Amino acid sequence: MNGTTELPATPRRPVESRDPATGEVWRSFESPDAAAVEAAMTAARAAQPHWAAESVAHRARVIERFRRVLFARRHEVAEVIRRENGKPTEEALATEVMITLDLARFFARHAPRVLADQHPISGNIGMWRKTMTVHHDPFGVVAVISPWNYPFMLAAGLLLPALVAGNGVLFKPSEYAPSSGLLLAELLAEARLPAGLLHVLTGDGTTGAAVVEAEVDKVFFIGSGATGRRIAQSCAMRMIECVLELGGSDPAIVLADADLDNAASGIAWGRFTNAGQTCTAPKRVFVEDAVFDAFAAKLAERVRALRVGPGAAAGTDVGPVIRPAQRAAIQRQLDDALAGGANILAQAGGASGGDFFTPTLITNVTPRMQVMTDETFGPLLPLVRVRDADEAVKLANESRFGLSASIWSRNVAGARRIAARLQTGTALINDTTLAAGIAELSYGGVKESGLGHTHGAAGILSCARTRAVIADRFAGFRQPWWFGYGPRHAADLDGFLNFWHGRALGARIVGAWRSMRLLFFPERPV
Numbered sequence: 013m014n015g016t017t018e019l020p021a022t023p024r025r026p027v028e029s030r031d032p033a034t035g036e037v038w039r040s041f042e043s044p045d046a047a048a049v050e051a052a053m054t055a056a057r058a059a060q061p062h063w064a065a066e067s068v069a070h071r072a073r074v075i076e077r078f079r080r081v082l083f084a085r086r087h088e089v090a091e092v093i094r095r096e097n098g099k100p101t102e103e104a105l106a107t108e109v110m111i112t113l114d115l116a117r118f119f120a121r122h123a124p125r126v127l128a129d130q131h132p133i134s135g136n137i138g139m140w141r142k143t144m145t146v147h148h149d150p151f152g153v154v155a156v157i158s159p160w161n162y163p164f165m166l167a168a169g170l171l172l173p174a175l176v177a178g179n180g181v182l183f184k185p186s187e188y189a190p191s192s193g194l195l196l197a198e199l200l201a202e203a204r205l206p207a208g209l210l211h212v213l214t215g216d217g218t219t220g221a222a223v224v225e226a227e228v229d230k231v232f233f234i235g236s237g238a239t240g241r242r243i244a245q246s247c248a249m250r251m252i253e254c255v256l257e258l259g260g261s262d263p264a265i266v267l268a269d270a271d272l273d274n275a276a277s278g279i280a281w282g283r284f285t286n287a288g289q290t291c292t293a294p295k296r297v298f299v300e301d302a303v304f305d306a307f308a309a310k311l312a313e314r315v316r317a318l319r320v321g322p323g324a325a326a327g328t329d330v331g332p333v334i335r336p337a338q339r340a341a342i343q344r345q346l347d348d349a350l351a352g353g354a355n356i357l358a359q360a361g362g363a364s365g366g367d368f369f370t371p372t373l374i375t376n377v378t379p380r381m382q383v384m385t386d387e388t389f390g391p392l393l394p395l396v397r398v399r400d401a402d403e404a405v406k407l408a409n410e411s412r413f414g415l416s417a418s419i420w421s422r423n424v425a426g427a428r429r430i431a432a433r434l435q436t437g438t439a440l441i442n443d444t445t446l447a448a449g450i451a452e453l454s455y456g457g458v459k460e461s462g463l464g465h466t467h468g469a470a471g472i473l474s475c476a477r478t479r480a481v482i483a484d485r486f487a488g489f490r491q492p493w494w495f496g497y498g499p500r501h502a503a504d505l506d507g508f509l510n511f512w513h514g515r516a517l518g519a520r521i522v523g524a525w526r527s528m529r530l531l532f533f534p535e536r537p538v
Contacts, residue, residue: 025216027187032098032332032367033322041190043215049182049222052211056153056180059208064150064178068127071176072120077203078172079116082109089195093164094323096189098331098367099286101323107286111449112168118451119472123176126472137512138492138531143483148476150178151229151253157220157243159234160334161289161389162448163189167196169448169455169466170232171210175200177475181210184223188334190214230254230475234291237460244463255464255474257291259387260415260457263408264294264444265430267401267421268302274442275420276310279393282418282444284318284360284371287333288342288391292416292438292447295388297395298404304397308375311395312358315373320362330360332367333390339369342390345382349374349394352381357395379410387413401430409435414458416440416447435459492534504530 029039044052063071082089090104097104130146154174158167163186174181185193197212213219220239224231224246231254233243240256247254264282266275282294299307323331333339350356353376360371371391377384383394398404408417416438419427424441431439437457438447448455454470456462464474484491492504507526510519 027190027214027216029096029191030188030335031095032334033324035366038095039191041214043219044213044222046222049213049219049226052182052213053153053226053228055208056182056211059206060150060153060178060180063175063180063206063209066178068124068176068178071178072123074200074203074205075116075123075172075176076120078200078205079113079120081199081202082113082116085199086113089164089199092191092195094331096191097160097163097286097323098334099323100328100331103286104323107449108162108165111165111451114451115165115169115467116172118468119172119176122469123173123472126469127177127476137527138508140531141485141489143485145481145483147479147481148177148473149479151475151477153180153182153228154230154232154475155223155226155228156181156183157223157231157233157235158183158185158193160186160188161286161291163192164196166234166448167193169471170234171196171200173466173472174232174475175205175210177472179229179475180208182213182223182226182228183210184213184215184220187214187216228252232466233257235259240462253464255456255466256462257415257456257466258460258462259291259389260413260436260461261295261384261387261411262292262413262416262418262436262444263404263411263434264297264418265401265404265408265420266297266299266303266307267419267423267427268300269422270303270307270420271422271442272303272307272310276307276314278420278442278444279418280311280314280318283393284315284330284391285445287331287369288371288393289333289338289389290445292445294418294444295393296384296408296411297393298398298407299395300401300404301397301399304395308357308395312373315358315360315371315393318360318362318371320360320368320370322363330362330371330391332363333369334367336367338390339367342369342388342392345386345388346372346374346392348382349377352378354378354381354383354394360391379407385411405430405433409433412460415461416445416457418442418444437461437465490534490536492530494534496535498535501530501535504535 026040028037030037086109093104127148156170234257237258240258318329320330321328354374355376357375358373375395377394414435417434417436418440421427427441454465454468456465504526507523511523511527
């Protein structure tokens with residue numbers, strides 16, 4: 013599911029900035045048509061070479077200015093996010109503004125080093141005359157399609173490295189969060205990003221499809237698996253790359269030696285922050301039998317204590333979900349579980365109706381229930397009793413997703429061994445949900461959670477093409493592997509192999525002489 017919408021071939025319609033807590037529509041935008049997308053592409057294509065010609069250090073200074081602008085306007089940004097997404101202001105500051113500040117600082121400071129030319133040295137003595145240089149070139153114009161659940165931070169995590177690497181960008185924010193995307197672009201413009209380089213296309217799914225098909229050079233997408241597959245197919249047909257983050261159903265494993273109070277607090281926050289609409293939230297909790305009842309009681313206590321209400325209200329822990337359709341999807345999963353014999357162990361109090369969904373903890377679930385097989389993108393959490401860690405790992409790996417996981421144990425070394433057995437892109441020990449929140453760490457998943465990585469040095473390199481240049485220092489020297497085959501050439505070549513890879517001392521000594529002859533006095537062609 014993840015925090016975005018599908019990209020169907022449907023008629024264009026206006027997109028709205030809507031307060032999920034009240035239903036108020038406070039901004040509306042027309043979806044651009046194909047001609048507008050093409051015009052944006054043309055402008056970005058014209059502006060990008062000038063930007064690419066600037067040094068990485070120059071581009072990094074723009075990102076650093078963006079960081080300073082964002083800090084100065086942080087409360088304004090948090091308010092727009094709260095109003096459009098529904099999350100409490102504290103979460104908007106901590107999980108959107110703060111992480112974006114960290115990302116900007118990381119990309120500004122480290123892009124010059126990561127994107128610098130590299131000069132590897134071959135391990136083969138036969139290449140002694142060669143100089144090798146690896147360059148990191150921009151792709152050209154890339155597409156960025158971002159979600160609504162973290163509409164500022166996740167978009168910035170794609171836009172900033174794409175720009176610092178020298179690309180132009182067609183940026184389609186989620187149709188549920190257009191104002192957050194526009195504000196992000198506004199801050200970049202205030203940081204003096206050159207005009208024409210970044211184009212925000214605030215449209216619906218049809219706009220997203222047009223952006224993908226707009227002859228871009230690479231696509232970055234965060235969203236649903238169904239849409240991700242269509243994007244991957246489109247990119248494969250055109251032989252261009254894509255980076256896809258497609259959500260997850262992250263397991264949390266609570267071992268018998270865990271600090272149960274800490275685990276209960278951490279899992280409660282990880283699952284219900286942002287109203288449960290977090291890709292890396294713990295969505296299936298496996299607890300060893302020896303501590304299941306004690307842990308369940310502690311987690312239930314924390315769920316009941318959550319305060320549900322509008323994000324603007326002081327003391328709110330959990331705000332509304334993004335739209336009525338999202339609430340209905342979560343309710344269907346709960347109904348499916350209850351119909352199959354699951355029990356509600358605890359629910360929070362507070363607001364109800366509208367786009368609010370009460371945080372709910374359930375037990376007695378079975379492996380085929382939707383809450384176990386599908387991504388649950390809302391404040392609903394199943395708790396599962398397991399015999400031991402081996403059963404927990406087995407059940408955790410049965411999911412078709414593999415984004416992140418958490419292990420809760422006082423034995424960190426043992427938890428590391430369990431982490432090595434989990435089929436996930438990231439594993440956390442005694443914490444949760446931070447996979448996309450650490451700027452220095454690459455972020456991505458395995459299996460149906462996606463392709464490629466964002467953030468960290470890997471996120472910078474994913475925005476650049478690698479180009480290698482190999483030069484021979486001596487233009488007039490014949491290469492020893494060129495034509496001129498014959499008995500002497502074959503003997504010298506075998507001697508070279510003995511010298512470089514053999515183990516017998518005598519053969520290596522003879523091989524050293526033959527190697528010198530091969531490299532410096534190769535047999536001339538007939």
